Amino acid sequence: MDEQQRLSHPPGQVNMSNVMAPQGYDGGYGQSDHGEQRKQEIGDVLQQIMTITDQSLDEAQARKHTLNCHRMKPALFNVLCEIKEKTVLSIRNTQEEEPPDPQLMRLDNMLIAEGVAGPEKGGGSTAAASATAAASGGQPDSAIEHSDYRAKLAQIRQIYHTELEKYEQACNEFTTHVVNLLREQSRTRPIQPKEIERMVGIIRKKFSAIEMQLKQSTCEAVMILRSRFLDARRKRRNFTKNATEILTEYFYSHLSNPYPSEEVKEELARKCGISVSQVSNWFGNKRIRYKKNIGKAQEEANLYAAKAASAASSQIVTDPSSPTGSSYSHPSSQSQMASQGGMYMNLNGGDNYPGGENSWGLEDSE
DNA sequence: GCCCATGATTATGA
DNA sequence: TCATAATCATGGGC
Numbered sequence: 001m002d003e004q005q006r007l008s009h010p011p012g013q014v015n016m017s018n019v020m021a022p023q024g025y026d027g028g029y030g031q032s033d034h035g036e037q038r039k040q041e042i043g044d045v046l047q048q049i050m051t052i053t054d055q056s057l058d059e060a061q062a063r064k065h066t067l068n069c070h071r072m073k074p075a076l077f078n079v080l081c082e083i084k085e086k087t088v089l090s091i092r093n094t095q096e097e098e099p100p101d102p103q104l105m106r107l108d109n110m111l112i113a114e115g116v117a118g119p120e121k122g123g124g125s126t127a128a129a130s131a132t133a134a135a136s137g138g139q140p141d142s143a144i145e146h147s148d149y150r151a152k153l154a155q156i157r158q159i160y161h162t163e164l165e166k167y168e169q170a171c172n173e174f175t176t177h178v179v180n181l182l183r184e185q186s187r188t189r190p191i192q193p194k195e196i197e198r199m200v201g202i203i204r205k206k207f208s209a210i211e212m213q214l215k216q217s218t219c220e221a222v223m224i225l226r227s228r229f230l231d232a233r234r235k236r237r238n239f240t241k242n243a244t245e246i247l248t249e250y251f252y253s254h255l256s257n258p259y260p261s262e263e264v265k266e267e268l269a270r271k272c273g274i275s276v277s278q279v280s281n282w283f284g285n286k287r288i289r290y291k292k293n294i295g296k297a298q299e300e301a302n303l304y305a306a307k308a309a310s311a312a313s314s315q316i317v318t319d320p321s322s323p324t325g326s327s328y329s330h331p332s333s334q335s336q337m338a339s340q341g342g343m344y345m346n347l348n349g350g351d352n353y354p355g356g357e358n359s360w361g362l363e364d365s366e
Numbered sequence: 367g368c369c370c371a372t373g374a375t376t377a378t379g380a
Numbered sequence: 381t382c383a384t385a386a387t388c389a390t391g392g393g394c
Binding site for chain 3: 237280284287291
């Protein structure tokens with residue numbers, strides 16, 4: 001059965017006598033004489049409805065007007081009402097409140113936590129602060145990174161809100177358009193306000209899928225931004241001169257065993273304003289690079305030897321009870337530090353390193 | 367822009 | 381688990 005046939009002979013037992021004579025309407029026909037003729041007329045009306053979309057707007061408007069004024073229109077309307085009564089699915093059950101989408105809730109929570117959605121509160125400064133604090137390792141330039149992060153987050157926030165506004169506008173426009181269309185159509189076919197509401201709900205649901213995509217993209221952008229700031233490799237900063245000196249000094253003063261204990265690492269980290277793992281990295285790199293380029297390393301060692309020697313001698317003048325002035329508490333460091341100046345001299349002379357066996361399997365230099 | 371120094375990461379082995 | 385070695389990625393001097 002094609003569309004026209006279906007409309008001409010709708011499913012269900014439509015009481016055609018009611019249709020043909022709705023509430024006092026006679027249409028100028030008798031009850032049975034012209035039944036075929038009436039059917040033919042209804043068929044014509046339906047045919048016009050079916051072809052209305054093929055016509056130009058003006059033509060369609062004119063045709064619509066003609067249809068609306070057609071004497072059979074009330075009859076057709078009643079037919080449609082009756083068909084609908086018998087066939088349409090109840091919309092009562094479709095109005096149930098659906099629980100909020102957990103995925104959407106997660107995205108919302110994240111966007112609020114990152115300061116992208118919800119009240120501005122300084123543009124997500126809390127999240128920015130935590131991110132940049134982790135990235136900077138407590139270094140003084142964290143303030144710069146903080147503002148940089150905040151600026152980029154503000155950009156994301158702005159794009160998000162612009163897009164959200166566009167989405168809401170488009171959604172409202174489309175909803176209004178559909179509602180107007182349905183109201184217009186309700187003149188020729190039975191449409192209940194509840195159905196219009198339902199349609200609005202369907203449209204909003206469709207648009208909320210787009211909204212979810214927008215939120216997802218925004219979350220991804222925030223995650224990328226965070227990862228860029230948290231990825232220390234990307235934000236490598238040279239240690240301060242003072243920090244490098246402290247580490248190098250310790251390294252050369254413990255050349256026979258340049259493996260600081262956890263306590264010493266913590267102490268060095270505190271003094272240098274870096275993390276313990278950074279201290280570990282530094283010593284790892286230093287050992288490797290010392291081995292690789294021992295000649296150059298010795299020049300550096302001599303430099304520190306002279307420095308340490310002068311420091312030690314001046315310390316002796318001011319405080320004879322304190323031979324080194326070192327505050328490191330490494331168990332093996334005490335004896336080593338006591339002979340610090342001598343150690344560097346040994347390096348110069350090519351003798352064995354002090355402090356016992358060379359535990360990292362290093363051949364004596366030179 | 368090139369090159370070297372340097373901090374961080376990763377794969378591997380003891 | 382930690383140290384080593386190789387490598388990556390960036391900073392900074394020239």
